[in-house]
Amino acid sequence: MSEVVLQAEVRSEIGKGAKRVRFSGKVPGVYYSHGEKPINISATPLGLKPLIYTSDTHLVNLKLDNGELKTCILRDVQFDPITDRPVHFDLQGIKENEELTVQVPVIIKGSPKGVKDGGTLQHVIHRLKVTCLPKYIPEHVELDVTELGMNHSIHVRDIKIANVHIVDNEASTVVAVVPPTIVKEEAPAEVAVATATPAEPEVIAKGKKPTEGEEAAKPGAAAAAKPGAAAPAKAGVAAPAKPAAAPTKK
Numbered sequence: 001m002s003e004v005v006l007q008a009e010v011r012s013e014i015g016k017g018a019k020r021v022r023f024s025g026k027v028p029g030v031y032y033s034h035g036e037k038p039i040n041i042s043a044t045p046l047g048l049k050p051l052i053y054t055s056d057t058h059l060v061n062l063k064l065d066n067g068e069l070k071t072c073i074l075r076d077v078q079f080d081p082i083t084d085r086p087v088h089f090d091l092q093g094i095k096e097n098e099e100l101t102v103q104v105p106v107i108i109k110g111s112p113k114g115v116k117d118g119g120t121l122q123h124v125i126h127r128l129k130v131t132c133l134p135k136y137i138p139e140h141v142e143l144d145v146t147e148l149g150m151n152h153s154i155h156v157r158d159i160k161i162a163n164v165h166i167v168d169n170e171a172s173t174v175v176a177v178v179p180p181t182i183v184k185e186e187a188p189a190e191v192a193v194a195t196a197t198p199a200e201p202e203v204i205a206k207g208k209k210p211t212e213g214e215e216a217a218k219p220g221a222a223a224a225a226k227p228g229a230a231a232p233a234k235a236g237v238a239a240p241a242k243p244a245a246a247p248t249k250k
Contacts, residue, residue, distance in 0.1 A: 010039060018088070026045075045085065
């Protein structure tokens with residue numbers, strides 16, 4: 001694992017006093033180690049750059065302004081949500097014969113066969129949590145995915161690193177090639193075209209509907225009765241005669 005030298009100052013400001021450190025152009029931080037008292041420190045953004053903006057894990061040789069030398073690793077960095085500048089950092093001291101747990105970056109190498117066949121490469125886990133002695137800490141974990149075909153994946157259990165124990169769940173997927181997502185579009189409904197001659201509109205006659213069994217009168221068979229006209233006589237029945245007028249007396 002490569003080493004980086006970090007120059008830092010011991011600071012007395014803590015809590016709200018850390019704001020004054022930021023206003024002065026420096027980044028406040030803390031060094032802590034098992035069995036030691038934490039040390040409040042500060043460093044320049046330029047000095048922290050090789051530790052923050054990298055894809056590798058580095059061993060830090062911390063040089064304090066009081067003459068002390070510390071061997072440590074970068075444990076955590078906090079960033080301003082607006083400016084994305086570092087606002088605080090933590091360094092963890094290490095001892096030669098004491099195991100520690102760190103997160104190691106995962107780097108992908110090669111172009112998978114499954115991607116050439118139309119699949120998509122999914123990088124699920126970007127950092128692996130490992131436990132080992134300081135001298136065995138890997139800078140990164142490199143995975144060659146050239147032979148990775150469609151629907152194939154690499155799990156935590158498939159990764160072997162000498163003298164290093166991976167803490168993450170062995171069944172977790174680190175990288176996989178998945179088939180492309182196909183979105184099926186529904187075909188537009190066909191508009192039915194009427195080919196038959198449209199039926200004539202039904203005419204609803206006014207008046208009482210004839211009862212069942214009663215024949216409908218033919219057009220022109222019966223004329224409408226006029227006011228004052230005599231009713232037609234029934235067949236075979238004579239019409240009654242009018243009474244004779246009485247004789248007049250002379």
